[in-house]
Amino acid sequence: MSANTWTSIVEANVRSYGNIVLGIDPYLPDVPAAFEQNNDGIDWLPRYLDFILETAVGKIGFVKFQSAYFEAYGLAGLSALSFAMKRARAAGVGVILDAKRGDIGSTAAAYARAYLTPTHAGGSGDFEADCLTVNPMMGPDTLEPFLECVRRYGKGLFVLCRTSNPSAGWLQDRMTGNRFVSDRLADLITTIGRDHALDSGLSPVGAVIGTTAPQEGKRLRDLLPNAIILAPGLGPQGGNPTALNALRGSRPEDLLVPVSRGLLRTEDRAISLSDYEMLIKERLEQLKATLAVQPILSAAG
Numbered sequence: 001m002s003a004n005t006w007t008s009i010v011e012a013n014v015r016s017y018g019n020i021v022l023g024i025d026p027y028l029p030d031v032p033a034a035f036e037q038n039n040d041g042i043d044w045l046p047r048y049l050d051f052i053l054e055t056a057v058g059k060i061g062f063v064k065f066q067s068a069y070f071e072a073y074g075l076a077g078l079s080a081l082s083f084a085m086k087r088a089r090a091a092g093v094g095v096i097l098d099a100k101r102g103d104i105g106s107t108a109a110a111y112a113r114a115y116l117t118p119t120h121a122g123g124s125g126d127f128e129a130d131c132l133t134v135n136p137m138m139g140p141d142t143l144e145p146f147l148e149c150v151r152r153y154g155k156g157l158f159v160l161c162r163t164s165n166p167s168a169g170w171l172q173d174r175m176t177g178n179r180f181v182s183d184r185l186a187d188l189i190t191t192i193g194r195d196h197a198l199d200s201g202l203s204p205v206g207a208v209i210g211t212t213a214p215q216e217g218k219r220l221r222d223l224l225p226n227a228i229i230l231a232p233g234l235g236p237q238g239g240n241p242t243a244l245n246a247l248r249g250s251r252p253e254d255l256l257v258p259v260s261r262g263l264l265r266t267e268d269r270a271i272s273l274s275d276y277e278m279l280i281k282e283r284l285e286q287l288k289a290t291l292a293v294q295p296i297l298s299a300a301g
Contacts, residue, residue, distance in 0.1 A: 006131050006156025007202045009094040010228060013061025014253045018288055021062040021096065021230070023260025024052060024084070025069045030265040032276050045073060049084040052264065055277050057091045059284060064258045065129075067099040082126045095129045096230070096258075100160065102135030102142050109145040116149035131156035133208060133230075140188060147205070150196050156204045156228075161185045162220055164210025164233030173216065182216060186223035193227055202253060203227045209247060211239030211257075218246035228254050235262035241290050259287060 026045055028036075035044040035051070056063070063084075070081035088095050101111040115132050117123030134146055136159050149155045162172050162182040172182040186207060193203030206228035209217050221229065229247050233239030234257065248255050263283050266276060 004130075005154030006094070006150075006204045007197075007228075008154075009130055010156075010256070011202065011253050013092075013094050014256075017059065017061035019252070019255055019257050019291060020060055020284070020287060021064045021256050021258035022052075022056050022060045022263060023064045023066065023098075023232075023258045024049070024264070025066040025260045026073075026080075027069060029269075030261065031269070032266060032271050032273060033269040034271075034273050034276075043076070045077060045080040046083060049080055050087075051273065051277075052280075053084060053087055053091070055280055056284075057088070057093060059281070060093065062094040062096060062256060063088050064096040064098050064260075066260070067097060078127075085127060085129060086125075089128070089130065094131065096131045096133070096156075096158070097127065097129035098133045100133045100135045101146075102138055104138060104142055108142050112145040112149050116146060116153065116155045118153055121153065129155075131158060131206075133158045133160070135160050136185060136188065140192075143192065147192060147196065150204050154204070156206065158206045158208050158228075158230045159185065159189050161189060161207040161224075162209045162213055162216050164212045164239060166212075168210065168213070180216075182220060183223060186220045189227055190224055197226060201226055202251070206230060208232065211241075211243040211247070214240075214243035214246040217243065221247050221249060225249065226254070228256060230256050230258060232258050234259055244291065257291060263287070 026048060031048055035048045065081060065085060070077040085095050097115055099115065103111065113123055115127050115129050118128060119125035132146065134143060134157055136143055146157055150157060162168060174181050176184065189205055189207050193205035196205055197203045203226045207224055208230045209220055211231050211233040231244060231247050234241060244257065263280060266279065
């Protein structure tokens with residue numbers, strides 16, 4: 001197993017940089033027009049990623065690449081994703097690939113080989129992440145190939161539990177027997193995480209729980225005492241920073257907060273790259289300051 005396990009990366013990088021995860025969801029209408037200056041189609045994407053990583057490395061401990069945005073640009077998008085993932089990992093940044101994969105048998109094994117298997121063990125290395133989001137809705141057996149990578153290579157997983165989208169409650173808040181579906185998922189995450197936790201006790205199998213449902217989040221956190229929670233939903237989805245109080249556990253490393261459009265989107269496409277860099281840094285500092293006061297607010301409440 002690699003010395004740089006997912007949990008060790010989380011512990012070290014939260015101490016150094018805090019809980020923010022920079023979400024990278026490249027969409028041309030949201031970025032400065034200066035990246036298109038050569039009018040050469042999607043060649044803007046590598047330049048954009050290089051700029052973002054140059055701006056962010058040394059200020060954040062984690063990045064989350066949303067696979068769909070890169071897939072939408074075809075082979076050039078996948079090539080840019082591979083470049084960015086490798087560069088971020090080489091810089092010591094914890095890389096989460098948000099692909100929400102989940103399937104049966106050999107298909108799940110192929111996904112695990114694509115995203116969580118190092119080259120020395122037969123992976124291509126093109127899209128190797130430190131942690132992957134996975135969808136458990138087809139049953140616990142679909143997680144086993146990914147868990148094998150947790151055991152063998154020290155990787156991490158974020159399992160969908162109670163998501164931030166508006167209709168999440170249609171299934172996740174339904175009762176099955178005398179339990180909510182999301183509660184059953186939390187129990188599953190806790191059980192398999194306990195089997196894979198290392199000496200620190202922090203589980204490499206975490207949960208995706210949105211900041212848009214604080215009441216559900218508090219209930220689920222109680223069921224997930226050692227799990228890292230990935231808490232999307234701040235900003236355009238309507239999540240409130242105070243909702244993070246419900247998702248905090250007993251240690252600083254057990255909550256990661258991804259923000260993408262709230263950090264990188266610009267309404268003014270004519271903005272200069274120097275001003276865009278300053279805008280990103282200012283937003284990042286403001287967000288760090290906002291999150292830093294949440295435990296105080298919780299204690300005061």
